[in-house]
Amino acid sequence: MGIFQRLLQRSSIEHGSIVGHLLLPVGFLVGLGSVPVLALSVSVGADGIDARRLHGPPYNLTGKKIALGQVEGGRPALFGFDKLAPADNPVSVTQVLQLDGAAIADEYVDDHANHVASVIISREKRLMGVAPDATLFSAAIGPLSGEVSGQPQECATTQHIALRNSGDVRAINFSFGEPLLSDPRPNAVLDGNALLTQCVDWSSIAHDALYVIAGNQGGGGIPIPTDNFNGINVAYSTQIDGRFAKIDYANASSDPTFSPRGTSIPESNDGPRRSINLVAPGDDIQLLSANGGETFSSGSSFAAPHVAATVALLQEWGDRQLRAAQPGWSLDAREPMVMKAVLLNAADKIMDVGDGQTLGMARTLLDEANRTWLESDAHQDPQIPLHNELGTGHLNAFRAYEQFNGGQWDAGNVPVRGWDYSVLTTENAPTDDAAVEYADYVIDVPLNGDSYFSATLTWERKVSLADTNNNGLYDIGESFESAGLNNLNLYLMPVDEDDISASVGSSISQVDSTEHIFTQIPRSGRYKLRVVYNQNVAPDDAQDYAVAWWGVGSSSTTVSSNQP
Structure with missing residues (x-):
């Protein structure tokens, strides 16, 4: 097996294991079982993520003019550049790249990468992708020249993608990863400090891009960079009676109890922090190969692009609102943490x-x-924001649109559904858990008793580049420095309460960069959502955050204007 084949083997995530693909013949995976229905059509439709509803009137959202990125061991085929690509190729990427340069014709064309791209941008009428009009930049990492770890090359390739479209790439899909055993750190664990993981968290801040990662922790898998803080890790669902509604058995949870060969340490996050944020369709998905053929396959590789492409639909809507100068819309709508909060809060449970x-x-x-x-314990324990297998729930693109369309609202009086991107600051790091600063979002509608209320708070771990040559770019051989994770908490409280111990719902994890509340309202009345800056760890005392909320209330109350 050659070096590039080893890279592809390390980089593809299917059926929860490592599967290499290099120009596989059409139908290769069909023989693994009975031929299912056209699952890409199902997964994009109402029984999947319900994105097709957004494609048509009155929404007409197809990802037009929104740039997305894709990084893998190989890359999709490009018509007019690669001989293999058919003239009527429904998977038409905008640009193909390799490492930090241009791609070479007919080299490193990979069916796995083409399959992933088809979920995002396929224009085949029977197998329409989630964002068929999005602009997709795809990069192959290429050969590694014998290195044990490909993380430096993978980071350089990732940066190359993030800088496309004049630096305006809204989301970047990772349907690949690195084995923990190949990490060069002594006694390496999934603590967020692998170079590729730090690269993802750094780039999310430096390039304002949301990273969507195929979740693959477990035994002998490719879990780096699923220990990131700033992206979204995606597990995959299977169909029940035609609807994607159950986690697939091949997924590893956030807390695997078994260990890979060669180590006694399970491939799960170091400490109690969980890895799965969201679930999306990934079982028996019909996909388009590089030569235009069709095949079926399964894995988190194909769940992740459902999420990344949904970002394009939401961002197209946000840009449309910005161009129309609609109230409640600012450039904050493009922030990756806003997208993360919106997608997680709108998930189906x-x-x-x-x-x-x-x-x-x-x-x-x-x-x-x-x-x-x-x-689950995530519902019972306020210190656990994420279900170990389900995260916050299943991706629903239409509900994400509804959540996003609630608009941005500053702290103060807010409607029953909306989001905000703001900042809290403190000059002195506390020595205990006493609140430093907080912001209250007062729901200006009485919430109905026995209804559910959902809220999600997200913020970024701060990672900086050790830029030895001061060129502002990551260069192979350079490293990153983590400033640590500040601690924010989230509370739902009666409107006239100031004691957080009287909250009716809370999320107070000490280790996560996400807090999530999904709670039943005990009695009808007025409530407020409180974001608390609990502990300052990073040297910079200012902490940006995004928060999204959704409740059920009386329509008789008029919301006071508090939009930016």
Whole structure:
């Protein structure tokens, strides 16, 4: 096996394991089982993420003029550049690259990369992608010349993608990863300090790009950079009665108990921090190969691009609102933490029966043991914001649009659904858990008793580049420095309360960069959402954050204007 084949083997995530692809023949994976329905059509439609509804009137959202990125071991085929690509190729990427330069014709064309790209931008009528009109830049990492770890090259390739479109790439998809055993650090663990993981968190800040990572922790997998703080890690779902509504058995949870060969340490995050943020369709997805053929495959490789492409739909809507100078819309709408908060908060957990009490959710999502989010420790323990298998729930593109369309609202009086991007500061790091500073979002509508309320708070771990040559770019051989993670907490409280111990719902993790509340309102009345800056760790005392909220309330109350 050659060096590049070893790279591809390290870089592809399917069926929760490592599968290498280099121009596989059409139908290679069809023989693995019975041929299912056209699952890409299902996964993009109402039984999947419900993105097709956004494609048509009155929304007409297809990702037009929104740039996305893709980084993998190989790359999709490009018509007019690669001989293999058909003239009517429905997977038409904008530019193909290799490492930090241009791609070479007919080199490192890979079916796995083409499959992933087809989920994002396919224009095949039967197998329409999530964002068929998005601009997609795809890069192959290429050969590694015998290095044990490819992380420096992978970081350089990632930066090359992030700088496309004049530095305006809204989301970057990673359907690849690195084995923990190949990390050069002594006694390496998934603590967020692998070079590629730090690169992802640094780039999310430096380039304002949301990283969407195929979740693959477990035994002998490729879990780096799933220990990132600033991106979204995605597990994959399978169909029940035609609807994507259950985590697939091949997924590893955030807390695997088994260990890979060669180490006694399970491939899970160091400490209690969980890795899965979101679930998206990934089982038996029909995909388009580099030569225009069709095949079926499964894995988190194909769940992640559903999420990345949904970002393009939301960003197209946000840009449309900005051009029209709509109130409640600012350039904050492009912030990756806003996208993360919106997507996670709009996820499906428990199917709404039609009365709106569970926020119009489209499905009940089940874990491997057929339990719901409400039966999890994440629902019971305020120190655990994420379900170990389900994260905050299943991607729903239409509900994400509704969440995003609530608009931005400054702290103060806010409507029952909306989001904000703001900053809290403190000059002195506290020595205990006493609140330093907080912002209150007062829901100006009485919330209905027994209805559910959802809120998500996200912020970034601060990572800086040790830029030895002062050129502002990552160069192979350079490193990153983590400034640590500041601690923010989230509380839902009666409007007249100031004691956080009286909150009706809270999320107070000490280790995560995400807080999430999904709680039932005990009695009808007025409530407020409080964001608390609890502890300053990083040298800079200012902490940006994004928060999104969604509740059920009376329509009789008029919301006071408090938009930026």
